[in-house]
Amino acid sequence: MIMLSLLNFIAFLAVTGYALYLAAHVIYSRIMFIQLGKKSNLRKDTAVRLNEFLVQVFGQPKLFKDAKSGIMHFILFYGFIILQFGAVELILKGLIKGFEYPIGEFHPYYSVLQEVTTLLVLLAALYAFYRRYIERLTRLKRGFKAGLVILFLTILMFSVLMSLAFEQLWLGNTGSPHAPISSIIAGWFAGVSPAAAGVWFYVFWWIHLLTLLAFAVYVPQSKHAHIIFAPVNVYLRDTKPAGKLTSIHFEDETQETYGVGKIEEFRQNQLMDLYACVECGRCTQMCPAAGTGKTLSPMDVITKMRNHLTEKGAAITSRTAWMPGFVFKDTGADTLLKKAETTNLVGEVITEEELWACTTCRNCEDQCPVANEHVEMIIDMRRHLVLTEGRMPSEAVRYFQNVERQSNPWGISRTERILWREGREDIVVPTVKEVDEFEYLFFVGSMGSYDQRTQKVAQSFAKIMNAAGIPFAILGNEEHNSGDTARRMGNEFLFQQLCEKNIANFKKYGVKKIVTICPHTYNTFKHEYPEFGLEAEVYHHTELIWTWMEEGRIKPSQRVNEAVAYHDSCYLGRYNGMYEIPRKILQSISGVKLLEMERNRQDSMCCGAGGGMMWMEETQGTRVNLARTEQALRMSPTAIGSSCPYCMTMMSDGVKAKEAEERVATLDISEIVERALA
Numbered sequence: 284m285i286m287l288s289l290l291n292f293i294a295f296l297a298v299t300g301y302a303l304y305l306a307a308h309v310i311y312s313r314i315m316f317i318q319l320g321k322k323s324n325l326r327k328d329t330a331v332r333l334n335e336f337l338v339q340v341f342g343q344p345k346l347f348k349d350a351k352s353g354i355m356h357f358i359l360f361y362g363f364i365i366l367q368f369g370a371v372e373l374i375l376k377g378l379i380k381g382f383e384y385p386i387g388e389f390h391p392y393y394s395v396l397q398e399v400t401t402l403l404v405l406l407a408a409l410y411a412f413y414r415r416y417i418e419r420l421t422r423l424k425r426g427f428k429a430g431l432v433i434l435f436l437t438i439l440m441f442s443v444l445m446s447l448a449f450e451q452l453w454l455g456n457t458g459s460p461h462a463p464i465s466s467i468i469a470g471w472f473a474g475v476s477p478a479a480a481g482v483w484f485y486v487f488w489w490i491h492l493l494t495l496l497a498f499a500v501y502v503p504q505s506k507h508a509h510i511i512f513a514p515v516n517v518y519l520r521d522t523k524p525a526g527k528l529t530s531i532h533f534e535d536e537t538q539e540t541y542g543v544g545k546i547e548e549f550r551q552n553q554l555m556d557l558y559a560c561v562e563c564g565r566c567t568q569m570c571p572a573a574g575t576g577k578t579l580s581p582m583d584v585i586t587k588m589r590n591h592l593t594e595k596g597a598a599i600t601s602r603t604a605w606m607p608g609f610v611f612k613d614t615g616a617d618t619l620l621k622k623a624e625t626t627n628l629v630g631e632v633i634t635e636e637e638l639w640a641c642t643t644c645r646n647c648e649d650q651c652p653v654a655n656e657h658v659e660m661i662i663d664m665r666r667h668l669v670l671t672e673g674r675m676p677s678e679a680v681r682y683f684q685n686v687e688r689q690s691n692p693w694g695i696s697r698t699e700r701i702l703w704r705e706g707r708e709d710i711v712v713p714t715v716k717e718v719d720e721f722e723y724l725f726f727v728g729s730m731g732s733y734d735q736r737t738q739k740v741a742q743s744f745a746k747i748m749n750a751a752g753i754p755f756a757i758l759g760n761e762e763h764n765s766g767d768t769a770r771r772m773g774n775e776f777l778f779q780q781l782c783e784k785n786i787a788n789f790k791k792y793g794v795k796k797i798v799t800i801c802p803h804t805y806n807t808f809k810h811e812y813p814e815f816g817l818e819a820e821v822y823h824h825t826e827l828i829w830t831w832m833e834e835g836r837i838k839p840s841q842r843v844n845e846a847v848a849y850h851d852s853c854y855l856g857r858y859n860g861m862y863e864i865p866r867k868i869l870q871s872i873s874g875v876k877l878l879e880m881e882r883n884r885q886d887s888m889c890c891g892a893g894g895g896m897m898w899m900e901e902t903q904g905t906r907v908n909l910a911r912t913e914q915a916l917r918m919s920p921t922a923i924g925s926s927c928p929y930c931m932t933m934m935s936d937g938v939k940a941k942e943a944e945e946r947v948a949t950l951d952i953s954e955i956v957e958r959a960l961a
Contacts, residue, residue, distance in 0.1 A: 302496035303496075315596065319592075363467040395461075399464070412430070421564075429506075447471070543628070557589035565649035568649050640903070642894045646886075679899065682898045700760045710749055724759050737928040768803065825855075845876070880915055888914065889907060907941055
């Protein structure tokens with residue numbers, strides 16, 4: 284008996300030691316692969332990071348966007364934490380007969396907690412199998428690898444309960460209310476002798492141990508590496524404003540390329556995203572491009588880059604040992620490295636079609652439970668195409684040329700930028716040169732200045748400012764394009780040129796407050812221009828309209844009989860968290876009935892215009908704006924409301940395509956407010 288115990292102990296040490304070595308090697312290799320990237324230079328923001336870590340990791344609010352999946356994952360997450368203590372005790376039981384933690388009177392309660400938790404985790408694993416293979420959720424991958432972890436979990440939990448049951452029979456213990464599950468199982472095998480029960484205990488003990496060690500080795504090299512990397516990824520998430528892009532420093536003469544053309548050109552915190560991905564498919568499920576038949580899948584972008592990084596990293600790290608003073612050559616590694624280096628990240632790993640399908644709506648990021656930031660990675664690769672290789676769709680070339688020459692997307696003469704204020708004798712819209720002082724600079728933008736439909740929105744907002752007695756002015760023909768779209772399309776150089784010109788004008792005229800009707804302009808002025816020297820308060824027009832309504836400056840007393848399906852702008856909502864103000868405005872107007880589409884607020888679907896898609900043709904699948912318009916029309920509205928020129932244009936086109944323009948209007952919030960003014 285002593286000899287058997289000794290052999291068992293030796294086998295335990297050998298198997299456990301080797302498995303832990305393999306697991307540590309895989310984890311270490313992934314850390315080395317991440318370190319191939321550029322330094323992140325993250326802001327400290329310890330308090331912000333800690334709060335985000337506690338909320339997202341331990342509260343898991345994003346997982347509860349899908350309540351069933353959220354409950355399942357909550358049980359698995361906390362169950363695994365609780366069961367780690369039980370796993371250690373069970374292992375010691377196999378080395379020391381009858382071992383229990385020396386926690387006295389608390390042990391019975393601890394035992395109950397362990398068994399109930401084991402049962403709940405087992406049920407959660409079975410439900411995970413049901414969701415993936417029977418209910419067959421479209422966002423979840425199926426196959427051997429996807430089901431392997433479910434199998435691991437099932438075996439682990441089953442072997443725990445069986446081990447504890449046979450331990451009772453081996454030790455001659457009677458059933459106990461403090462071991463409810465294992466006692467029931469032990470009752471099924473009551474006729475088994477103590478010696479046979481001891482054998483079965485070790486059978487299930489070894490099954491549990493080997494499964495646990497196999498799980499430990501498998502996890503770091505699978506999608507379940509998120510168990511290790513996701514909490515770190517959440518903590519190290521960039522704390523800059525949502526969607527704010529990292530600038531390129533063109534004055535750095537050492538740069539030979541711009542953007543990201545190789546996997547190691549991403550920053551280390553971006554590469555961390557790749558191993559943090561859980562492949563839950565939530566990002567792809569909510570992506571407007573994926574949902575309308577485009578080749579883009581945010582999840583696939585992450586997983587393909589992860590596999591590419593692993594292959595390239597493995598070749599590099601096996602070719603040169605990570606030990607100072609020692610270099611080992613390996614011809615096999617040389618071959619792998621050559622293959623990895625000749626595989627283009629942009630064009631082969633990630634196709635150009637995928638990159639240009641992104642609308643930058645950030646719905647993928649808002650859904651991601653592990654804080655991955657897909658959009659900036661896509662834009663970094665667009666930058667490589669545009670600035671380094673000069674490859675882009677013809678529509679993008681035309682857009683850049685028109686903005687460079689005339690500072691608007693259509694290439695219309697810049698001298699016509701001020702003409703939008705004509706035709707409305709009931710409004711007064713002075714330029715900065717026509718007044719001695721003003722409180723707000725109304726930055727009209729290219730859409731408000733040139734697009735005939737958006738000109739009416741600009742006029743309505745001007746009318747509201749006049750009614751509120753607000754001193755404001757416009758730059759007129761001195762105004763330049765904001766550069767937001769150029770930046771999202773990858774032309775960082777053009778963005779910075781426009782940024783510098785606009786800021787120079789703001790300083791020239793002493794601008795302290797800026798208001799715009801465009802969420803894209805609002806976002807880039809508020810979060811990105813300050814890096815280049817902007818010192819001014821920035822407002823979206825709905826913010827000020829609501830403020831003036833609360834202050835009594837404007838009184839929308841006329842009844843407006845409209846059933847309005849309100850569409851949330853991505854750049855107002857997910858980028859800036861502004862969901863309620865437009866709704867408050869609509870709800871305060873007599874006669875307006877606010878209709879909420881199935882996808883609203885944080886889950887709102889993009890109109891399809893962001894990221895430059897406003898100016899490019901969709902060649903795959905259904906048009907995004909048409910899909911969103913159909914969602915709005917299901918509410919039987921008399922009007923579709925928005926707070927963004929791009930959104931209104933896309934929804935207007937969708938209404939026309941559905942031949943519903945005679946019964947459904949498309950209106951900006953300011954137009955509805957103007958109609959309500961006495």
